[in-house]
Amino acid sequence: MMIGDWLDIGPVDQIAPGNARTLPVRGGEEIAVFHTLDNQFYALVNKCPHKQGPLSQGIVHGGVVTCPLHNWNISLKTGEALGDDEGCVPTIPLRVDAGRIYLLREAVVGQKSTKAA
């Protein structure tokens, strides 16, 4: 059943800890996949809730990414802006299995498209 519901996006070692990589989606939002320094994996829509900054380019610390444009801190777990800032970016359910990363297919392709493909 996993094959049907989960999208295999390849081995974990494609993303070094402390980094993120991007996954454009035709007709949907680009997704950023993060690998934290304590080796957790998360996926978020790659758009800061503030002014759409590309979160994949931010500095990752703990379970948080700091947006490269104006330093908002975004929780990788919940997609919510931390501290005084308010806003939230959609998260994509992710699981790691036998060294490969899987995203929940419906969350990836089922996104409400905002930009036309």
Place this chain on the structure above:
Amino acid sequence: MLRVLDWRCDVNAPMNFENGTRPDGTAERLVVIGNGMAGCRAVEEILDRDPARYAITIFGAEPRVNYNRIMLSPVLAGEKRFEDIIINSAEWYDENGITLISGDPVVQIDRETQTVIAQSGRVEPYDRLLIATGSDPFIIPVPGHNLPGVVTFRDLDDVDKMLAAAQGGGSAVVIGGGLLGLEAAHGLSLRGMQVTVVHLMPTLMERQLDEAAGWLLKAELERRGQTIVTGGDTAEIVEKDGHVAAVKLKDGREFPADIVVMAVGIRPATGLAKASGLEVERGIMVDDHMVTSDPAVLAVGECVQHRGTCYGLVAPLWDMCRALADHATGTPSGYEGSVTSTKLKVSGIDLFSAGDFSGGEGCEDIVMRDAARGVYKRVVVKEDRLIGAVLYGDTADGNWYFDLLKKGEDVSEIRDALIFGQAFASGGALADPNAAVAALSDDAEICGCNGVSKGKVIETIKAGACSLDAVRSQCKASASCGSCTGLVESLLKLTLGDDIQSGPKTVCKCTSFSHDDVRRLILEKELKAIPQLMQELHWTTPDGCHSCRPALNYYLLAAWPGEYEDDQKSRFVNERMHANIQKDGTYSVVPRMWGGLTNPRELRAIADVVEKYNAPMVKVTGGQRLDIFGIRKEDLPAVWADLNAAGMVSGHAYGKSLRTVKTCVGSEWCRFGTQDSTGLGVKLEQMTWGSWMPHKFKIAVSGCPRNCAEATIKDFGVVCVDSGYELHVGGNGGIHVRATDLLCKVATEEEAMEICAAFIQLYREQAHYLERTAPWIERVGLDHVKAGLFDDPEAVRKLAARFRYSQQFMQDDPWARRAAGEDSELHQHLAEVRPLEFA
């Protein structure tokens, strides 16, 4: 990581027979496949409840009785013998009327006829079948993986093979730096082998440890003589005379090996179950009563998948076995999954990890480090509950934390003292650190590094030291490793109440040290890596934050040129991508134009790039060069390749580094020009480009006091005059405009360049990260800078020499390296998703 809910959860209610007898009155036949830890424990649990219920037969692939598999590590290390780790002796099987068929693996399950068939051909009928086949070591299918000398670490036979190899001393390579691999490595090195551990990830035991603890573990194992290769990807196992000889990595490195241990992970052993048509995902699917998709077949242990999880530790098996026995004897209870904790069984290394320490929303990290004792403790609290813990060096409180974690107890009461452990936290009044400190006697030692007592610290405070920093400078308490900072702060509170003055700004909230402290201690303690620095200086967060990581990366780079390896992930996006990020996520590209000079070749190349990558805008910058806007991160390396081909390199318009050297035309053309300002500008830029600095650094050279190049609002400005060169420093045309101070006047270009190099180096060695020369000079005073340069007649020469030395390592064009494919993953997408309707 997301937990997938197993679709079978709770679907089939427990089979519940009134009595366990078959129609003909004989006891039901229970056949167990797997004579290991879970299988035998399950049988024990059943016998406890109802000894007469089943006629039991156990098949075991291993030709021996059941033993404690986890103790294979001590056996390998020579700390135990096999006899010591046997769990169920031959007598146990006899006394309980159990038929043990060992050394004869089951090869087929026929659920139609309810029989199992063994390798020997033996057929055994069952009423109830229990599958407890454990898991199989995973073997990476690299060339040479099946050579003699390549072993796994799962059962006694593996251990015997390793011991045989260790006889001859020699060298061993362990592939996999997880629990298993490290225990194998430990055993083999105790047996006298030269051990290399090759681990794919950058952190050892990354599933259980964070970066900080992983680094401590690596350092300790290296101290013990093991070679630890992290980020090592095995390419092949090299053969010599039909036997393993070495392990070769993808990066070309090769390590000699008389034996190779593969410990890269395990896979639930589901082959039999799958072949017999049972539901299998990663493991054999079971419900809360360990019943598979066939009600007559149970499964337990590492081979099962329960609520989406497969386990690799024994603790969960014990819980599973209880639920299984309850169900199999007609008093169903149900298993709801386990929280697990990990300890590493390597003598002398105390390491504990449990729960979730991935941080994130609402999670609060509490970190305590004691460099002197090599201790790192981290607990994660969420909504007043403990949800995760990592301990290194002192695991005394591991079980206490694990208990709090499993029980989900409210810890708000003991929050402040939690990290100090059970003794302290449960100390009632003492749970308040201040009270605890107040209770200390006057001669109690506060600062171990400098041997300062509580009495001495209070004395110093009463004598007028009203801030942490004053205490540090006046009695040295907490001036070295900082582990007693908390105590000193408590003493300040106790003695002064609210009259405490806050000291100079700390680097960030992750530390109590100021920028100057950190820079001093990096040299004093020879700190050469970020995790090492965070440990030695007691960082209060596991891996810092977006303000301290870039600062530390710069300080280490400046302190150890050529030695320190730049940490990409600690750099702000512009410096990681070597271009300036724009509001729409694209980048701008500014190639260097030496001294503002250019030529047709460069201009053509830029024009071609603009067309080829249809850049929406090109503009002349305020720094006398061209800025190409709107380039996508994927295209950057190709753009750079084209610009390189025309001889252009990075202009570092994105860096805390040398930006531009503005010049005016000078004596070459200008009727007022007194010196060759353009030529000197080019020479200065060629000397200084590529150097990382505390903040961006701008230079200008004007050919006369009319100063067309605006040299007097630059970090270093040269104004040419008939008799030579006026050297100006500390100018800034930005947020707070500041005109330069005149540093000195020199007669020759050579002197001007030497002093430029020396001034830059002084700034690089002394300023705080993100402090431009203007605020730096405002803070320390021009006299301080002059003293630093001119008091010692040798100073300029020495500083300039240090600058030129570090430039050797900094002056290779980052664009060229990226264009050649380095760090390509930073530019490429993982993949692209094309839903069918768009494909």
